[in-house]
Amino acid sequence: xxxxxxxxxxxxxxIWEALGCKWTFHIVRCLDHEPMGFNQLKDTIGGIPAxxxxxxxxxxxxxxxxxxxxxxTTPPSTRYxxxxxxxxxxxxxxxxxxxxxxxx
Amino acid sequence: xxxxxxxxxxxxxxIWEALGCKWTFHIVRCLDHEPMGFNQLKDTIGGIPAxxxxxxxxxxxxxxxxxxxxxxTTPPSTRYxxxxxxxxxxxxxxxxxxxxxxxx
DNA sequence: CCGTATCCCCTAGGATACTG
DNA sequence: CAGTATCCTAGGGGATACGG
Numbered sequence: 431x432x433x434x435x436x437x438x439x440x441x442x443x444x445i446w447e448a449l450g451c452k453w454t455f456h457i458v459r460c461l462d463h464e465p466m467g468f469n470q471l472k473d474t475i476g477g478i479p480a481x482x483x484x485x486x487x488x489x490x491x492x493x494x495x496x497x498x499x500x501x502x503t504t505p506p507s508t509r510y511x512x513x514x515x516x517x518x519x520x521x522x523x524x525x526x527x528x529x530x531x532x533x534x
Numbered sequence: 535x536x537x538x539x540x541x542x543x544x545x546x547x548x549i550w551e552a553l554g555c556k557w558t559f560h561i562v563r564c565l566d567h568e569p570m571g572f573n574q575l576k577d578t579i580g581g582i583p584a585x586x587x588x589x590x591x592x593x594x595x596x597x598x599x600x601x602x603x604x605x606x607t608t609p610p611s612t613r614y615x616x617x618x619x620x621x622x623x624x625x626x627x628x629x630x631x632x633x634x635x636x637x638x
Numbered sequence: 639c640c641g642t643a644t645c646c647c648c649t650a651g652g653a654t655a656c657t658g
Numbered sequence: 659c660a661g662t663a664t665c666c667t668a669g670g671g672g673a674t675a676c677g678g
Contacts (some may be wrong), residue, residue: 442556442560445634446554446630449554450554451554455550468639469639469641479672480642480674481672481674482639482671483641484558485670494637496585505639505647506639506640507640508583508640508641522629522633525626526623529619529622530622532622533618533622555650556650573659574659576660582652583653584661585651585652585653585654585661585662585663585664586652587661588661589650589651609659610660611660612659
């Protein structure tokens with residue numbers, strides 16, 4: 431691989447940058463169990479500031495890993511859930527955790 | 535902060551923190567092709583400062599993802615290569631890249 | 639209930655320079 | 659060839675406070 435810049439389209443950014451952020455994999459793991467709203471997500475994860483959650487969620491949305499839909503119910507609520515791509519990412523996160531256990 | 539489910543004490547740190555760093559996956563990818571020395575790695579990746587490479591390599595060593603061995607040759611050289619665990623991680627990185635291509 | 643707006647602090651990233 | 663030592667700064671993490 432003489433040329434990393436040309437042959438490899440894989441640049442820093444995208445999934446990589448998102449996954450590296452401190453809370454990201456917690457978010458994906460939570461949503462892997464079931465879709466949920468903002469505060470529910472916040473409480474389930476525990477310890478994450480709302481501002482940070484907001485930012486991460488936006489990033490994950492841009493990466494098409496998480497989708498956001500507003501329910502017109504009473505009370506009105508928002509629902510975040512994994513996209514098809516998000517499911518694939520969640521699967522990989524699981525594999526990574528298996529690795530840590532296996533070599534523990 | 536209620537626990538979402540028992541049996542998954544995955545905390546921030548470890549593999550996660552390491553993989554999130556900007557150059558880490560480049561390093562793993564390079565070593566996945568073949569073991570190599572410090573400067574060779576530096577040149578192959580391109581753009582990474584020696585100080586940063588040094589830091590990343592140390593972290594990857596602590597995570598048992600990369601091993602370091604000194605060859606008593608002339609000139610003396612160092613060789614970095616993936617451990618068994620490192621191979622597993624490299625495999626996952628490939629899968630992540632496949633995902634990005636698939637949903638591109 | 640669902641967020642965004644600020645502000646502060648801290649540290650990883652990077653350039654540069656220097657040793658074994 | 660194989661690194662370590664410094665110094666600098668940009669931006670992410672987090673608390674707090676406030677709007678839809």
